Amino acid sequence: MYNPQLETFIRVADAGSFNKAAEESYISPTAVIKQINSLETELGITLFTRTHRGLSLTKAGESLYKDAKYIIEYSRKAISRAKAAMQDEMNVVRIGTSPMTPAQLLTDLWPQIHQYCSDISFQLVPFENTPENAREILRNLGEHIDVVAGVFDETLLDLRKCAGFEISKEPICCAVSIYHPLAQKEKLTVEDLFGENLMMIRRGWSRFMDEARDELSQKPVNLIDFDFYDVDIFNQCERQKNVMLVIEKWSCVHPMMKIIPVEWNYAIPFGILYPPKPTKMLQRFLNAVRKAAETPKREI
Numbered sequence: 001m002y003n004p005q006l007e008t009f010i011r012v013a014d015a016g017s018f019n020k021a022a023e024e025s026y027i028s029p030t031a032v033i034k035q036i037n038s039l040e041t042e043l044g045i046t047l048f049t050r051t052h053r054g055l056s057l058t059k060a061g062e063s064l065y066k067d068a069k070y071i072i073e074y075s076r077k078a079i080s081r082a083k084a085a086m087q088d089e090m091n092v093v094r095i096g097t098s099p100m101t102p103a104q105l106l107t108d109l110w111p112q113i114h115q116y117c118s119d120i121s122f123q124l125v126p127f128e129n130t131p132e133n134a135r136e137i138l139r140n141l142g143e144h145i146d147v148v149a150g151v152f153d154e155t156l157l158d159l160r161k162c163a164g165f166e167i168s169k170e171p172i173c174c175a176v177s178i179y180h181p182l183a184q185k186e187k188l189t190v191e192d193l194f195g196e197n198l199m200m201i202r203r204g205w206s207r208f209m210d211e212a213r214d215e216l217s218q219k220p221v222n223l224i225d226f227d228f229y230d231v232d233i234f235n236q237c238e239r240q241k242n243v244m245l246v247i248e249k250w251s252c253v254h255p256m257m258k259i260i261p262v263e264w265n266y267a268i269p270f271g272i273l274y275p276p277k278p279t280k281m282l283q284r285f286l287n288a289v290r291k292a293a294e295t296p297k298r299e300i
Contacts, residue, residue, distance in 0.1 A: 003039070003042075005035045005036070005038060005039040006039070006068045006071065006072060007072060008021065008025065008032060008035045008036065008039075009035075009036060009039055009047060009064070009065070009068060010065065010068055010069060010072070011024055011025060012032060012036060012048070012055065013048075013055075013057055013061065013065050016054050016055055016056075017054060017055060018032045018033050018036075018055070036048065043064075045058075045060040045061075045064070046058050046060065046061070047060065047061035047064065048061055091119050091120045091121065091281055092120070092121050092122065092123050093120060093121075093122045093123070093146050093147060093281075093282060093285045094122070094123050094125050094144065094145050094146045094147075095122050095123065095124055095125065095145070095146070095147055095148070095149075096125050096126075096127055096137055096145035096147070096148040097124050097125065097126050097127070097148075098126065098127050098128065098129040098133075098148075099129055099230070099231055099250065099252075099253045100129050100150060100229050100230065100250065100253070101129070101148040101149055101150040102149065102249060102250075102252070103124055103149060104249070105149045105167065105249070105270070106122070106147075106149055106272075106289070109289065109292045109293060110122070112291075112292035112295065113285070113288045113289055113292045115292075116287070116288035116291050116292065117284050117285055117287075117288040120281065120284065120285050120288075125144065125145050127145070129229075129230045129231070130228075130230065131227070131228045134228075135160065138156075138160035138161075138162050138273060139160050139161055139162070141162050141273065141274055141275040142274075142275035142277075142278065142279070142282070146274065146275070146278075146282055146285075147272050147273065147274045147282070147285075147286075148272075148273050149167075149270070149271070149272055149273075150270065150271075150273060151170065151206065151247060151268050151269065151270050152164050152206075152269060152270075152271065152273060153206050153207055153208060153268070153269060155204075155206070155207065156206070157273075160273075161276065162273050162274065162275060162276060163273070163274055163275065163276045163278075164271055164272060164273040164274065165271050165272055165286075165290065166269040166270070166271040167270060167271040167272065167289075167293045168269075168270050168271070168293075169267040169268070169269060169270070170247040170248065170249060170267055170268055170269075170270040171247070171248065171261055171262075171266070171267045172208070172209070172212055172245055172246075172247065172262070172264075172266040172267060172268060173245070173246055173247060173248055173259050173260055173261050173262060174188055174193070174198075174243050174244065174245060174246070174259070174260050174262055175234070175237060175243070175244045175245075175246040175250070175254075175257045175258065175259045175260075176237075176241075176242075176243050176244075176257065176258055176260065177237070177238045177241050177256060177257055177258075178256055178257065178258050179241070179256075180241050180243070182196075182243065182260065183258045183260075185260060186260065187260065187261050187262070187263060188260050188261070188262045188263065189262070189263045190215075190216075190219065190262070190263070190264060193216070193219070193221050193243060193262075194219060194220045194221060195220060195221070195222075196221060196222065196242070196243045197222045197224055197240070197242040197243065198216065198221050198222065198223055198224065198242070198243045198244070198245070199224045199225075199226055199233070199236075199237055199242050199243065199244040199245070200212075200213055200216075200223055200224070200225060200226070200244075200245050201225075201226060201227075201228075201229065201245070202225045202226065202227055203225075206268060208266065208267065208268040208269070209245065209268065211266060212245060212264070212266040215264075224242065229246075229250075231253060231254070234253050234254040234257060235254070237257070238254060238256050238257050246259055247259075247268065247270065248261070249270065272286065272289060274286060
């Protein structure tokens, strides 16, 4: 779609150095210099002024820098649109899956979903659950991944610029190591948590978690904040023999931890996250998911 040397040109311009651009590109400085020389020769213009102090863009380079960013972004969007169109023609929904966004909800509903849209199939797309991935995937749903299933609230939808609908309210539970004394219980009370180190996602992540925090902060419980749910935080909880607020759908994240319900009314929405403007095919799939989730199996 465009000369890939343009990306190298932008990287060099941003870094102000062939060496720094080479480090970011994981190639040698010589290879970077060759790409820039080749681009200058091909275009017939000088892009950089080279001095012992470093690099600076020429006027021609400044002009190309602005346009190159637009060209690359436009090309990427064009490719994404083409892929989405192909995906629509193929009638394949790409379902993102990670430990915190399990696809089991949709796979369990699939027999019912299939009856409402038998021409649509699905493809599981696993991804690493990191803060960076979570942000990028939710902000760009419809490009590489069409839908994910997970917990959410209005703040997350607005922040990540995606849409969602609720399928269930998942009770907020506690996770403990199977070697923790509380693991002997099948249900916990708030009093069971007194004196424990209780790990909670930071305030502002979800208003539903914050409601539980407001009560627990008034109790003799040692609250420990963390920033993101991932396997590492489960490892930390298990290793330190702490207690952590979770949902039951994360029961398969860590084999050495037990998830136990608590005698309280705290719950968090769990459902489907999708792009604000779904394709016609994806909208048919979402409608089928709604119907499947709302219809008792015996009626199908």
